[in-house]
Amino acid sequence: MPLVETQALVLETREYRETSMLATLLTPDRGRLGAVAKGARRGKSSLASILQPFSLLHVRLAVREPAAGLANLVSADLIERPAYARVGARGDALARLAYAGLYAEVLASTDENDPHSAELFALAQGLFSGLSEARHPGSFAVHGAFALLESLGYAPHLEPDEDEGADRPKGRWVFDLLGGTLRKGSGAVSDARNLYPLSAEAVRVLRRTMGCLRENPIPSPATCPIVNRRVGPVLLRLAVRMLEVQLERRLRSARYLEEMVLRPA
Numbered sequence: 001m002p003l004v005e006t007q008a009l010v011l012e013t014r015e016y017r018e019t020s021m022l023a024t025l026l027t028p029d030r031g032r033l034g035a036v037a038k039g040a041r042r043g044k045s046s047l048a049s050i051l052q053p054f055s056l057l058h059v060r061l062a063v064r065e066p067a068a069g070l071a072n073l074v075s076a077d078l079i080e081r082p083a084y085a086r087v088g089a090r091g092d093a094l095a096r097l098a099y100a101g102l103y104a105e106v107l108a109s110t111d112e113n114d115p116h117s118a119e120l121f122a123l124a125q126g127l128f129s130g131l132s133e134a135r136h137p138g139s140f141a142v143h144g145a146f147a148l149l150e151s152l153g154y155a156p157h158l159e160p161d162e163d164e165g166a167d168r169p170k171g172r173w174v175f176d177l178l179g180g181t182l183r184k185g186s187g188a189v190s191d192a193r194n195l196y197p198l199s200a201e202a203v204r205v206l207r208r209t210m211g212c213l214r215e216n217p218i219p220s221p222a223t224c225p226i227v228n229r230r231v232g233p234v235l236l237r238l239a240v241r242m243l244e245v246q247l248e249r250r251l252r253s254a255r256y257l258e259e260m261v262l263r264p265a
Contacts (some may be wrong), residue, residue, distance in 0.1 A: 031117035145239035
């Protein structure tokens, strides 16, 4: 198997057999791939401490050609680990880890061995590092979630309010999760399975968020406007529901986010 040297973001890891680990990596030239780190859990190996989620690594991989099955991780060197993922991190590190976990779970669902993955890798790198730098990680998380939707081709379609103008929406709105379209709501929609209710304020912030992402596809703390606490959780839940509908599966991280981040006042 030929050796490939590249950068890689660690999305997730798990134990494999008696002494090894399986890592899901995102690379700029081959997209998502699975790699076996043989002997990583042995006492003399440093791979277990290096293969931590959300870390940026320089890796050497033995890859089968044509691409099929798991690669073998020959070596790995740590380039960067976000502050919230380091041992002893304090403050709001738990919330930042929860947001990063959502990103990682979605990215782990992308296509394997995709040769056109440089843009997705750059976005993922910006999301993980941006969570370290953001003074308001919740605001950044909202922009990051919709940036993922945009990058994966699931951006919401925002129909204008013909009565009030796109910049000053009023009244009740709903988002059609199956159609991916925002439209003016009517009647009781809170129990409708595929309709997600939104206030006029949430619609304004959503439009502002998508406008910002059109100018800056990779969000950064410097380019993301603050999303207030009234609509931030609402929009993040909307993004999660959109991702779940498109990926056709429940996201494990959504429950964790709800319990640890979104529910508290």
